[in-house]
Amino acid sequence: MMKYSVFSLIKQALNGHQGWPMAWRNPEPKKHYDVIIVGGGGHGLATAFYLAKNHGIKNVAVVEKGWIGGGNTGRNTTIVRSNYMPDENAHFYEWSLKLWHQLSEELNYNVMFSPRGVLNLAHTEGQRDALFRRGNRMRLNGIDCEWLTREEIARAVPHLDCSDTPRFPIIGGLIQRRGGTARHDAVAWGFARAASNLGVDIIQNCEVQGFVREGNRIVGVETSTGRLSAGRVGIAVAGNSGRVAGMAGLKLPIETHVLQAFVSEPLKPIIDTVVTYGAGHFYVSQSDKGELVMGGDLDFYPSYGQKGNLPIVEEAITAGLQMFPILSRVRMLRQWGGVMDMSMDGSPIISKTPIDNLYLNAGWCYGGFKATPGSGWVFAHTIANDAPHAFNQGHTLERFANGKVIDDKGAGPTPQWH
Amino acid sequence: MQLFNCPFCGPRDQSEFTYVREAAPVPALDASQATWQAYVYDRDNPRGPHREWWHHNHGCRQILELVRDTLTHEVSSIDAARGSQVTK
Numbered sequence: 001m002m003k004y005s006v007f008s009l010i011k012q013a014l015n016g017h018q019g020w021p022m023a024w025r026n027p028e029p030k031k032h033y034d035v036i037i038v039g040g041g042g043h044g045l046a047t048a049f050y051l052a053k054n055h056g057i058k059n060v061a062v063v064e065k066g067w068i069g070g071g072n073t074g075r076n077t078t079i080v081r082s083n084y085m086p087d088e089n090a091h092f093y094e095w096s097l098k099l100w101h102q103l104s105e106e107l108n109y110n111v112m113f114s115p116r117g118v119l120n121l122a123h124t125e126g127q128r129d130a131l132f133r134r135g136n137r138m139r140l141n142g143i144d145c146e147w148l149t150r151e152e153i154a155r156a157v158p159h160l161d162c163s164d165t166p167r168f169p170i171i172g173g174l175i176q177r178r179g180g181t182a183r184h185d186a187v188a189w190g191f192a193r194a195a196s197n198l199g200v201d202i203i204q205n206c207e208v209q210g211f212v213r214e215g216n217r218i219v220g221v222e223t224s225t226g227r228l229s230a231g232r233v234g235i236a237v238a239g240n241s242g243r244v245a246g247m248a249g250l251k252l253p254i255e256t257h258v259l260q261a262f263v264s265e266p267l268k269p270i271i272d273t274v275v276t277y278g279a280g281h282f283y284v285s286q287s288d289k290g291e292l293v294m295g296g297d298l299d300f301y302p303s304y305g306q307k308g309n310l311p312i313v314e315e316a317i318t319a320g321l322q323m324f325p326i327l328s329r330v331r332m333l334r335q336w337g338g339v340m341d342m343s344m345d346g347s348p349i350i351s352k353t354p355i356d357n358l359y360l361n362a363g364w365c366y367g368g369f370k371a372t373p374g375s376g377w378v379f380a381h382t383i384a385n386d387a388p389h390a391f392n393q394g395h396t397l398e399r400f401a402n403g404k405v406i407d408d409k410g411a412g413p414t415p416q417w418h
Numbered sequence: 419m420q421l422f423n424c425p426f427c428g429p430r431d432q433s434e435f436t437y438v439r440e441a442a443p444v445p446a447l448d449a450s451q452a453t454w455q456a457y458v459y460d461r462d463n464p465r466g467p468h469r470e471w472w473h474h475n476h477g478c479r480q481i482l483e484l485v486r487d488t489l490t491h492e493v494s495s496i497d498a499a500r501g502s503q504v505t506k
Contacts, residue, residue, distance in 0.1 A: 242463035253459040255440070256488070301437040304465040304489045310419055311433045344459045400459040401452070413458050416437065 001197040004108055023189060024068075024196035029203050029228055033061045035383055036221055036230040038208045038244060039237035040064025042073040042184075043361055043368065045191035045202075046376020047234060047383070049107075052198035054377070055384035060200045061230075062192075063223060065207035069188040072239055072368060075306075075338035077261050077283060077295040079274050080370040081118040081179035082143055085134055086406045088394035089347055090141040095391050096374025097178060103373055109190030111182050112288065116273050118179035119148070119157070121323075123168035123279040131174040138176075145176045159270055159326045166322050168279035181274060181285050181293075187372055211248045217356040218248065234359040234383050236375075239304075239339035241362035248355055253344040253400045254363050255415040257298045258337040260308035262316070264330045266290035275323065282319035291333060294320060298340065298366075300416045308337040340365060345405035346418030350379050350392040359383050360397060365418050425497055426478040434476035441469040441483055441499065465489050471499050 002008055002021050012019055035051055037044040040062045051057045080100050082093035104110050122128040135145045149172050154162040162170050192202055212220035212227060220229040237244045242252050267290050276283040281297045296316025299308050313335065321328055343349060343363030348371065353360050361379045364371065374391070381389035388396070399405055400413075411417040420432040440461050445453045462468075468488045474480050483499035486492070 240465075242461065243465055246462075251456070251460045251462065253461065255461050255463050256465075301486075302440075302463065302468060302470070302488050303491065305491060309432070401455045414439075 001193070023193040024202055027201045027203070029061065029201065029206070029225070030059075032229045033201070034059040034231045035234065036060070036228060036232075037062045037234045037236055038221065039235065040068050040192070040202060040204065041071045041236060041238070042187050042191060042372035043238070043375045043379070044234075044236035045188060045195055046372050047236060047361065047379045048200040048376075049191050049195040049198065050376045050380035051384060052195060052200055055380060057384055058199035060195075061228065062195070062200060062202050063206050063208055063221065063228070064202070064204050065224075067204050068192050068202065069185045072338045073188040073372070074185050075261070075336060076184055076369045077285070077293050078181045078184045078369060079118060079179070079283065079285065080113065080182055081176055081274075082370075083118065083120070083134065083138055083145060083174070083176050083179070085137045085408050086347070087141065088406050089408060090138065090143060092374055092378065092391040092395070093371065094141065094143050095377070096371050099373035099377065100182065100370075101178070103187075103190070107190040107194040109186060109193060111186045111190050113180065113182040115178050115180040116285070117175050117177045118274040118276070119153070119173050119175045120276045121153070121170050121173040121278040123170060125171070127278050128172055131172075135174050143176070144178050145174055148173050148175055157271065157273060157275060159324050160275065161323060161325055168322070173278075175273075179274065181287075183288075184369060187369075191372075191376070208244065209247070211358070213248075213355075218358040232357045232359065232383050234361060234379060236361040236379065238341040238362055238364045238368055241341050241360070245353075245360060245362070248353075248358055250353060250355070250360075252349075252362065252397075253413075254349075255302050255342050256304055257301070257340050257342045257416055258303040258305060258308050259295065259298050259340050259366060260312055260316070260335060260337045261293065261295045262313070262335045263287075263333045264292040264294070264327070265333050267292065267330065270326070271324075277319045277323055279322075280315065280319035282316050282323070284320060284324070292327070292330070298342070298416055304339055306337045306339060308335070341368075342415035342418060344400060344413040344415055345407040346409050346411060347406035348375070348395055349397055350375065350382060350395045351388070351397045352382065352386070353397060365415075420491060422472070422484070422493060423496055424474055424477055424482065426480055427474065430474070430477055434474060435472045435482075436475050438471040438473050438481065441471050467494065
């Protein structure tokens with residue numbers, strides 16, 4: 001693999017950029033792998049990378065039904081943060097955030113991580129108290145956050161309407177300055193390239209259609225291009241977890257919902273942080289190309305169609321205009337939908353399963369992107385050691401049966417409300 | 419925008435309705451913990467036709483049972499949800 005550096009850039013520039021090699025290999029599948037990861041999204045690729053790097057397990061395949069970067073990894077609003085309350089989630093996401101801060105160096109690939117801060121607004125005294133509580137719990141877990149008054153917010157985000165005019169005036173907000181955004185495609189490509197460089201086989205256009213079992217043990221996968229034998233198999237196919245786990249006879253505490261996102265035409269820099277609305281559900285940041293990247297609520301019904309309905313578009317944009325009246329004449333460039341694994345307590349499942357040698361990484365709800373490096377780190381540990389890492393000990397599949405749910409929002413077993 | 423043909427109110431905008439959950443037989447009160455756990459938490463979550471309960475909360479306020487395709491969003495049947503079978 002060619003190392004990317006200023007020297008390689010100069011050398012290739014002098015050659016008219018004709019000498020750049022493929023970023024990752026495109027190998028013929030072997031007959032047997034020590035570990036097969038089902039799903040070539042960010043989580044699957046990160047898992048393969050850390051299996052090779054942290055655990056020395058290099059005979060690994062990542063099997064992807066489509067192409068790298070074509071799933072949810074390339075369909076999100078790229079927000080990275082760790083402002084969680086329950087200890088299990090706080091430690092896990094904080095570890096993930098720490099990995100983000102050095103990810104470009106680790107992968108030798110610019111994932112354009114930008115710690116520009118994530119600001120959650122409060123519009124009522126009740127919300128203010130809830131954010132104080134969240135902030136206090138974050139600080140007790142050693143995670144940074146800061147309360148900003150309305151005046152401080154008005155200075156930090158000049159176009160935000162901080163007057164008394166809106167129906168729900170802003171009274172303050174909680175900011176996590178170490179949070180921010182990253183370039184989503186680059187995360188998939190960077191992990192794919194780094195994993196491939198360590199010997200991982202990335203097999204695209206190859207759909208897993210079943211599992212090969214011996215008794216209660218998984219020994220391989222059936223794919224659209226033939227059978228692959230495996231020592232251990234990890235599932236990382238958020239959005240389709242129920243379908244893939246169903247092939248192994250598992251029924252999951254997950255419903256698949258569609259979440260839409262929107263991108264505006266490119267504008268000059270006007271928002272240099274991530275801002276989330278508190279009186280509804282809306283979040284916005286500005287990409288390096290100048291486009292405003294926006295998201296809102298789920299459509300609130302189960303869907304595998306990667307498309308949404310108009311009422312949610314209207315609701316999200318209404319909230320956005322309440323925050324930023326300056327945007328009223330901005331045009332939308334595009335809109336799309338991604339399929340979310342909505343779990344029954346709003347927290348992910350990174351776990352062993354009742355079937356030997358089968359491991360599950362699922363249930364990422366709205367927030368799988370930010371977890372990408374941390375998820376790969378602990379899932380690789382779980383597969384390599386057949387036991388969870390300290391940071392995913394609580395994220396088991398059994399927690400729903402034994403009452404140890406990790407319910408950050410307190411919404412109960414209604415996946416669409418998390 | 420999608421229309422749901424409510425058996426009581428006629429064709430109405432989907433935004434009048436709220437999805438409740440996957441339709442499933444409600445366990446008896448003295449059913450085992452495992453049965454209740456499966457009812458409360460586990461889902462078939464199919465990609466295709468899905469039997470589910472919706473609440474017409476901005477209309478007749480009845481709970482309806484739909485068969486709706488989760489890939490195409492096409493509704494193939496809609497009726498009042500009645501007499502959920504109780505299992506032990």
